[in-house]
Amino acid sequence: RSLALKDPSLLVDKALVGGQWVAATDGAKIDVTDPFDGAVIGTVPSLGVDVLRQAINAAHEAQPAWAAKTAKERAQILRRWFDLIIANADDLALILTGEQGKPLAEAKGEIVSNAGYIEWFAEEAKRIDGDIIPGANPGQRILVLKQPVGVCAAITPWNFPNGMITRKAGPALAAGCTMILKPASQTPLSALALAVLAERAGVPAGVFSVVTGSAKPFGQEFCTNPKIAKITFTGSTEVGRWLMREAAGGIKRLSLELGGNAPFIVFDDADLDAAVDGAMLSKFRNAGQTCVCANRIYVQESVAEAFAEKLVAKARALQLGHGTEPGVTQGPLIDGKAVEKVEQHVADALEKGGRLLLGGKRSALGSTFFEPTVIADVTQAMLVAKEETFAPLAPIITFKDEADVIAKANDSEFGLASYFYARDMGRIMRVAEALEAGMVGVNTGALANEMAPFGGVKQSGLGREGSKYGIEGYLEIKYVCLAGV
Ligand code: ADP
Numbered sequence: 162r163s164l165a166l167k168d169p170s171l172l173v174d175k176a177l178v179g180g181q182w183v184a185a186t187d188g189a190k191i192d193v194t195d196p197f198d199g200a201v202i203g204t205v206p207s208l209g210v211d212v213l214r215q216a217i218n219a220a221h222e223a224q225p226a227w228a229a230k231t232a233k234e235r236a237q238i239l240r241r242w243f244d245l246i247i248a249n250a251d252d253l254a255l256i257l258t259g260e261q262g263k264p265l266a267e268a269k270g271e272i273v274s275n276a277g278y279i280e281w282f283a284e285e286a287k288r289i290d291g292d293i294i295p296g297a298n299p300g301q302r303i304l305v306l307k308q309p310v311g312v313c314a315a316i317t318p319w320n321f322p323n324g325m326i327t328r329k330a331g332p333a334l335a336a337g338c339t340m341i342l343k344p345a346s347q348t349p350l351s352a353l354a355l356a357v358l359a360e361r362a363g364v365p366a367g368v369f370s371v372v373t374g375s376a377k378p379f380g381q382e383f384c385t386n387p388k389i390a391k392i393t394f395t396g397s398t399e400v401g402r403w404l405m406r407e408a409a410g411g412i413k414r415l416s417l418e419l420g421g422n423a424p425f426i427v428f429d430d431a432d433l434d435a436a437v438d439g440a441m442l443s444k445f446r447n448a449g450q451t452c453v454c455a456n457r458i459y460v461q462e463s464v465a466e467a468f469a470e471k472l473v474a475k476a477r478a479l480q481l482g483h484g485t486e487p488g489v490t491q492g493p494l495i496d497g498k499a500v501e502k503v504e505q506h507v508a509d510a511l512e513k514g515g516r517l518l519l520g521g522k523r524s525a526l527g528s529t530f531f532e533p534t535v536i537a538d539v540t541q542a543m544l545v546a547k548e549e550t551f552a553p554l555a556p557i558i559t560f561k562d563e564a565d566v567i568a569k570a571n572d573s574e575f576g577l578a579s580y581f582y583a584r585d586m587g588r589i590m591r592v593a594e595a596l597e598a599g600m601v602g603v604n605t606g607a608l609a610n611e612m613a614p615f616g617g618v619k620q621s622g623l624g625r626e627g628s629k630y631g632i633e634g635y636l637e638i639k640y641v642c643l644a645g646v
Contacts, residue, residue: 162195162200162201162202163202164202164255164256164259165255166252166255166256167251167252168249168252170357171249171252171253171256171354171357171358172203172256172350172354173205173350173353173354173356173357174190174203174204174205174206175205175206175353176205176206176208176212176353176370176371176372176373177353177356177360177369177370177371178208178212178215178216178219178370178372179215179216179218179219179220179222179223179366179367179370180219180360180365180366180367181366183206183208183212184206185206185207185208185209185212185374186209186211186212187209189206189207189208189209190204190205190206190207191204191205191206191207191346191349191373191374192204193205193260193347193348193349193350194260195259195260195262196260196261196262196347196492196493196494196495196496196528196529197262197483197484197492197493197528198528199528202259202260202350203259203260203350205349205350205353205373206373206374207373207374207375208372208373208374209374210374210378210379210382212372212374213341213372213374213379213382214382214386216341216370216372217312217314217341217382217386217388217389218388219366219367219370220312220339220340220341220367220368220370220388221311221312221339221388222367223339223365223366223367223368224309224311224312224337224338224339224368226365227334227337227338227339227365227368228308228309228337228338230337232286232287232289232335233286233287235283235286235334235335235337236283236284236286236287236335237283238334238362238363238364239279239280239282239283239286239331239334239335239362240279240280240283241361241362241363242279242358242359242362242364243276243279243280243283244362245358245361245362246272246276246279246327246355246358247273247276249354249358250269250272250273250276251269252354253268253272253323253351253354253355254268254269254271254272255268255485256350256351256354257271257272257322257323257348257351258484258485258492259350260322260347260348260349260350260351261319261320261322261347261348261351261492261495262448262484262492262493262494262495263447263448263484263492264484264489264490264491264492265484265485265489267446267447267484268323268484271321271323271324272323272324274324274609274610274611275321275323275324275327275328275611276327277327277610277611278324278327278328278331278332278611278626278627278631279327279330279331280611281331281611281612281627282331282332282334282335282611282631282632283331283335285332285335285629285631285632286335286336288629289307289335289336289632289636290307291304291305291306291307292304292305293305296642296643296644298644300644300645300646301642301643301644302642302643302644302646303640303641303642303643304640304641304642304643305638305639305640305641306638306639306640306641307636307637307638307639308337308636308637308639309336309337309338309635309636309637310336310338310390310391310414310634310635310636310637311338311339311388311390311391312338312339312340312341312388312389312390312391313329313333313338313339313340313341313389313390313391313392313393313635314340314341314342314343314383314389314391314392314393315329315330315333315340315341315342315343315392315393315394316342316343316376316379316380316383316392316393316394316395316396316404317329317342317343317344317345317352317395317396318345318395318396319345319347319348319495320447320450320451320452320495320551321447321451322344322345322348322350322351322352323351323352323355325395326342326344326351326352326355327355328611328615328626328627328631329342329393329395329416329626330342330355330359330369331611332626332631332632332634332635333393333635334364334368334369335632335635336632336635336636338390338391338635339367339368339369340368340369340370341370341371341372341383341389342356342369342370342371342372343371343372343373343374343376343379343380343383344371344373345396346373346374346375346376347495347496349371349373352371352373353371353373355371356369356370356371376400380400380403380404380407381407383404383408384404384407384408384410384411384413385407385410385411387411389411389413390413390414391413391414391415391416391634391635392404392408392413392414392415392416393415393416393417393624393634394415394416394417394418395417395418395419395452396418396419397419397420398419398420398575398620398621401417401419401622404417405417414634415623415624416622416623416624416626416634417622417623417624418452418577418615418616418617418621418622418624418626419452419575419577419617419620419621419622420452420549420575420577420620420621421452421453421454421456421549421575421576421577421578421617421621422456422457422547422548422549422573422575422577423443423453423454423455423456423457423577423578423579423580423598424455424456424457424459424566424569424570424573424579424580424581424596424598425439425440425443425444425455425456425457425458425459425579425580425581425606426459426460426560426566426570426579426580426581426582426583426592427440427458427459427460427461427464427468427581427582428461428563428581428582428583428585428588429461429463429464430583430584430585430588431464431582431583431584431604432582432584432604433464433467433468433471434471435582435604436468436582437468437471437472437475438475438606439580439582439602439604439605439606439607440455440458440472440555440606441472441475441476441606442606442607443455443580443602443606443607444458444553444555445476445479445490445491445533445553445555448491448492448493448494448531448552448553449503449550449551449552449553449554450494450495450499450551450552452549452577452578453577453578453600453608453609454549454550454551455555455580455606456545456549456550456556457539457545457546457556457558457569457570458472458555458556458557458558459558459559459560459566459569459570460557460558460559460560461559461560461561461562461566462559462560462561465537465557465559468557469518469535469537469557472535472555472557473518473519473535476519476520476533476534476535476553476555477519477533479491479533479553481524481526481530481532482526491533491553493526493528493529493530494529494530494531494552495529496529497529499529499551499552500523500529500531500552502550502551502552503531503534503550503551503552503553503554504522504523505544506543506544506545506548506550506552506554507521507522507534507536507554509543509544509545510536510539510543510544510545510556511536513540513542513543514538514540515536515537515538515539515543515556516536516537516538517534517535517536518535518536518537519532519533519534519535520532520533520534520535520553520554521534521536531552531553531554532553533553533555534553534554534555535554535555535557536554536555536556536557537557538557538559539556539557539558540558541558541569541572543556546558547573549575563588563591563592567592567595567596570596570597571595571596571597573597573619574619574620575617575619575620575621576597576598576599576617576618576619576620576621577598577599577600577616577617577621577622578598578599578600578601578602578608578617579596579598579600579601579602580601580602580603580605580606581593581596581601581602581603581604582603582604583603583604589603597618597619598617598618598621599614599615599616599617599618599621599622599625600613600615600616600617609627610627611627611628612627612628613627613628614626614627614628614630614631615627615628615631
């Protein structure tokens with residue numbers, strides 16, 4: 162099935178390796194399918210590790226010249242890349258929806274808002290300031306220089322096939338690093354389209370390569386190749402842990418954005434309608450497949466029934482279908498495994514006393530569609546309270562008071578996003594400070610933007626993306642002790 166693109170040259174079947182568009186040496190390919198019905202919408206090469214090494218060598222060769230450009234030159238190229246992404250947002254959205262399944266409006270939203278990371282870091286390139294510190298001894302000065310870490314490897318997931326790339330490539334290239342990106346094999350077409358636009362923007366050969374192929378051998382090569390200085394990864398905690406272990410040999414720099422298990426708390430003083438709207442956005446956006454999704458919804462006892470009723474009414478109104486159909490607000494899940502996981506969470510919750518208020522099963526639309534689901538009377542003992550569901554399942558757990566809900570919310574090895582709705586200012590400050598999470602949304606269900614530091618604590622990751630802090634992971638500090646002058 163072909164996508165109706167205004168610029169068909171954005172849909173490519175080759176990988177970008179050191180400025181060359183290449184197929185696999187042995188002709189091996191990966192089919193890219195529409196999760197709606199499994200139709201093949203494109204193919205990409207399944208490259209061998211030999212070709213990956215060429216990309217790494219090219220990135221290593223290109224890095225000094227890229228770093229030697231003035232910050233303003235790098236900024237101008239990044240700015241052109243941003244402009245091209247915005248100008249081609251409609252086509253990029255069609256490609257994204259085609260391979261990932263999310264509604265077209267959400268796809269376009271992802272592209273436009275995450276292009277902001279390229280724009281922001283184009284600006285930040287010019288603000289990589291060092292320091293001059295008074296010397297410890299007479300006649301000495303302490304200089305602090307910020308220098309690029311070098312060649313970076315990026316591994317990105319399928320849930321935000323476009324946005325997870327710009328938030329890594331933006332700061333890396335701004336800092337003077339080069340990057341080799343391995344996108345998720347389910348969604349490589351968005352990554353390759355971004356690479357086409359990077360080339361058009363004037364990103365030099367070797368500075369940004371996109372390699373498609375098998376995750377494990379590529380991950381292994383990134384972790385052990387001495388030319389790779391840093392690995393930046395967004396994906397599961399399990400794979401993050403593996404990368405950390407494998408990269409230990411070379412003491413590689415790591416940025417990890419891993420799984421979450423976000424608590425979404427509604428206190429009795431909250432604006433209940435606003436809380437329901439926030440929960441809808443946080444829970445059901447991208448069919449529940451975001452790492453900052455509300456995973457556990459805690460509602461104070463006195464407002465629990467009213468909240469559940471309003472949430473069910475809104476969730477019932479979600480429109481399932483192909484992402485390009487007008488009015489559709491929920492697409493299919495990414496694959497069969499994702500459906501099995503939510504089925505397991507539903508079955509476990511119902512077995513242990515959960516009360517099904519909506520959905521709970523595969524949709525009559527077939528494929529990997531799952532009905533928007535709400536379950537009440539959920540407890541901490543259920544799987545859904547412990548694991549990331551990554552699907553449109555809203556479990557409601559009631560709580561007594563602040564201390565009770567903070568203990569419950571923090572009872573997790575994860576600490577990425579968290580949310581709560583309340584009006585009392587004292588409560589807002591206490592709860593925001595007490596939640597063990599890298600991010601707290603207060604009276605909002607949406608957090609991410611390029612001006613804010615995105616990232617997790619505990620087993621949700623290392624480092625931050627976005628904001629002035631987001632470039633630090635791509636810079637090394639060098640101390641120069643200047644004496645005898
Ligand atoms: P998800 O559950 O979101 O698919 P994964 O962590 O499995 O999370 O995948 C995220 C990204 O990591 C994808 O690009 C995938 O191909 C890649 N990946 C999976 N396993 C490995 C591995 N062993 N080494 C490196 N990358 C991997």
